[in-house]
Amino acid sequence: xxxxxxxxxxxxxxxxxxxxxxxxxxxxxxxxxxxxxxxxxxxxxxxxxxxxxxxxxxxxxxxxxxxxxxxxx
Amino acid sequence: xxxxxxxxxxxxxxxxxxxxxxxxxxxxxxxxxxxxxxxxxxxxxxxxxxxxxxxxxxxxxxxxxxxxxxxxxxxxxxxxxxxxxxxxxxxxxxxxxxxxxxxxxxxxxxxxxxxxxxxxxxxxxxxxxxxxxxxxxxxxxxxxxxxxxxxxxxxxxxxxxx
Numbered sequence: 676x677x678x679x680x681x682x683x684x685x686x687x688x689x690x691x692x693x694x695x696x697x698x699x700x701x702x703x704x705x706x707x708x709x710x711x712x713x714x715x716x717x718x719x720x721x722x723x724x725x726x727x728x729x730x731x732x733x734x735x736x737x738x739x740x741x742x743x744x745x746x747x748x
Numbered sequence: 749x750x751x752x753x754x755x756x757x758x759x760x761x762x763x764x765x766x767x768x769x770x771x772x773x774x775x776x777x778x779x780x781x782x783x784x785x786x787x788x789x790x791x792x793x794x795x796x797x798x799x800x801x802x803x804x805x806x807x808x809x810x811x812x813x814x815x816x817x818x819x820x821x822x823x824x825x826x827x828x829x830x831x832x833x834x835x836x837x838x839x840x841x842x843x844x845x846x847x848x849x850x851x852x853x854x855x856x857x858x859x860x861x862x863x864x865x866x867x868x869x870x871x872x873x874x875x876x877x878x879x880x881x882x883x884x885x886x887x888x889x890x891x892x893x894x895x896x897x898x899x900x901x902x903x904x905x906x907x908x909x910x
Contacts (some may be wrong), residue, residue, distance in 0.1 A: 682806075682863065682865070682874075682875070683865070683867070684867065685799050685802065686798075686799045686800075686801070686803045686805070686806060686868055686871065687802060687806050687871065714864075716879075718882070720810065724812055724813075726881060726882060727882060728878075740810065740874075740878075742863050742867075742874070742875040742878070743864050743875075744863065744864050745861050745862065745863055745864065745875065745879060745886075745887070745890050746861065746862065746863075746864045747860060747861050747890050747891050747892040748843055748844060748860030748862055748892055
């Protein structure tokens with residue numbers, strides 16, 4: 676199972692999907708597009724533990740984290 | 749005898765005695781190790797559901813082992829800027845919580861940037877860490893920089909708060 680983690684006021688919301696399930700993957704891709712189009716940044720963890728930005732939907736990524744647009748304080 | 753002459757009072761006394769008995773029994777039962785363990789487990793699960801606790805959990809999950817160790821011990825996370833290699837220290841908090849460090853680990857400046865949403869401190873710190881480690885110039889372009897040679901004022905052990 677792959678997980679999309681979206682930061683929110685409760686801490687986070689998690690959405691799981693099976694990468695081999697077309698319907699669930701399509702829903703995950705729709706969520707990815709919707710979040711990134713509204714300013715969220717997507718990041719993923721690599722197998723070595725490094726973090727990297729994700730510019731397009733990749734169903735093979737085990738965990739994708741979304742955080743809102745950044746602003747100066 | 750007061751009880752025999754005032755039947756109502758006697759009945760009330762008996763009821764009161766019964767209630768005391770029940771409470772005493774309850775108090776005794778409530779100290780049962782299994783019940784104490786169940787109660788502690790319930791309270792612990794309630795604590796872990798707060799936004800702050802969930803934010804801390806998410807942050808810890810995404811930190812490197814060394815960063816997690818530092819965070820657990822001191823309540824801050826040290827990161828290296830992706831382009832300059834500059835060291836930054838992200839303290840537990842959401843506002844003005846980043847310091848640029850010199851080679852002696854002394855703060856030389858403060859940075860302030862955060863996600864534009866009401867998020868718990870753990871989430872804010874994680875977003876700050878990811879951006880500084882992967883797109884430092886973007887972070888610096890967004891951030892407000894201010895003079896600071898001291899660490900932010902923090903509630904002691906807030907990063908461990910239950």
